[in-house]
Amino acid sequence: MSYELDPVTIGIVSISDRASSGSYQDLGLPALQDWLTKALQNPITFEPRLIPDEKELISQTLIELTTAGCALVLTTGGTGPAVRDVTPEATLAVAHKEMPGFGEQMRQISLTFVPTAILSRQVAVIRDNTLIINLPGQPKAIAETLEGLKDAEGKPLVHGIFAAVPYCIDLIGGPYFETHDGVCKAFRPKSAIRTQ
């Protein structure tokens, strides 16, 4: 590689009534940060937020992170059918464009792990130059949905959603995300691959 890696700012948002009030330890932010640090070659600045399941607060937080220059915002939690689960509504409220493929693929991946994957209403949207993606709240679901399912030799059986994230960010005018192929191979058309 003969070029400098772009620095990237990533918002990570854990949405949980109990973790944000201290009833249990938040495992969402560490899981997001660990996976992204493992998967990306770029220098990363994280913007972490731990908030309760309040629609207005979630929307405000997403707007704030978009304005702060995050190319990517990943949320975890609050995507289910329970009364307090409002993350998809809060995300759609700040959307300029919907990206339904991410939610469809995540449910597809998660169904290989748990039959209740169909209960997750997760969405992905674009606001200005930021891609915002909802992940389920179970901390283990974070790596599962981002990375997908691999066989014993590490060959992908179901592609994780992160494979499509770098090219999406290229298309909305963000920094060039470079992954570690062993964790997650980013897919780009040949014409979009940076060589210098």
Ligand SMILES: Nc1ncnc2c1ncn2[C@@H]1O[C@H](COP(=O)(O)OP(=O)(O)OP(=O)(O)O)[C@@H](O)[C@H]1O
């Ligand atoms: N931030 C978190 N840290 C640790 N575990 C979590 C977190 N968020 C969710 N979980 C676990 O995943 C389960 C499903 O997540 P979900 O988002 O549906 O939470 P919940 O049951 O609505 O409660 P809460 O919002 O208080 O976390 C939780 O019951 C909890 O066991």
Ligand SMILES: Nc1nc2c(c(=O)[nH]1)N[C@H]1C(S)=C(S)[C@@H](COP(=O)(O)O)O[C@H]1N2
């Ligand atoms: N990969 C994966 N996806 C998953 C799960 C899981 O354990 N692993 N849990 C499911 C369950 S039980 C629910 S209710 C929905 C919504 O979860 P959330 O409200 O925590 O976001 O995500 C689903 N998706």
